[in-house]
Amino acid sequence: MSATTPEPAPRAAKKYVPRPEGHNLTFHLAAVRTGLLHIQRCNACGVWRHPPRTYCPACHSPEFTFEAVSGRGTLYSMAVNHFTVDAAWLPEVPFVTAVVELEEGPRVVGALRGVPLDEVELGLAVVVTPEPRGDEFAFLWVDRVDQSSTR
Numbered sequence: 001m002s003a004t005t006p007e008p009a010p011r012a013a014k015k016y017v018p019r020p021e022g023h024n025l026t027f028h029l030a031a032v033r034t035g036l037l038h039i040q041r042c043n044a045c046g047v048w049r050h051p052p053r054t055y056c057p058a059c060h061s062p063e064f065t066f067e068a069v070s071g072r073g074t075l076y077s078m079a080v081n082h083f084t085v086d087a088a089w090l091p092e093v094p095f096v097t098a099v100v101e102l103e104e105g106p107r108v109v110g111a112l113r114g115v116p117l118d119e120v121e122l123g124l125a126v127v128v129t130p131e132p133r134g135d136e137f138a139f140l141w142v143d144r145v146d147q148s149s150t151r
Contacts, residue, residue, distance in 0.1 A: 015088040017133045023052035030066045031130035031138035038066040039106055050106035072145065073102040075124040080117060096120055098142040100128050110140030 020028045023040070027050075030038035040052040044061035048069075055062055077099040084093055096112035110128050112120065125145040130138035 027052050028138050032132040036068040037071045039069050041067050048104045048106050069104050071128040073100040076101040110142040112142045115144050
């Protein structure tokens with residue numbers, strides 16, 4: 001650019017927001033509407049399941065509901081991401097993609113926040129919190145549970 005033409009201001013990158021459909025859309029809509037994590041549960045036998053699907057893996061019933069859960073669980077697995085293809089995530093690198101085993105049994109995937117990498121360990125007590133990103137998608141954040149708090 002010449003000395004008389006100002007530099008254009010850099011534009012902040014926006015994080016990609018997926019467009020879920022089917023049972024995944026129902027999962028996200030429940031979180032967006034209530035601010036709570038909801039997991040699919042079989043009406044016939046009571047088994048919790050995630051990711052959502054049409055038939056219960058235990059009894060094969062097609063009858064189900066999405067019920068609010070505590071979001072509490074433990075860090076079951078993780079991956080430390082040192083690279084991202086989404087420019088909006090660059091300030092977050094490295095970040096931890098976390099698999100959380102909920103107290104109710106199913107596992108969900110979210111992004112761990114607020115925990116230094118050298119303190120991340122399997123079995124860490126965590127809570128999963130949905131954050132609405134538009135009208136049809138909720139991003140899942142994973143936070144360490146304060147061990148001094150009581151249930």
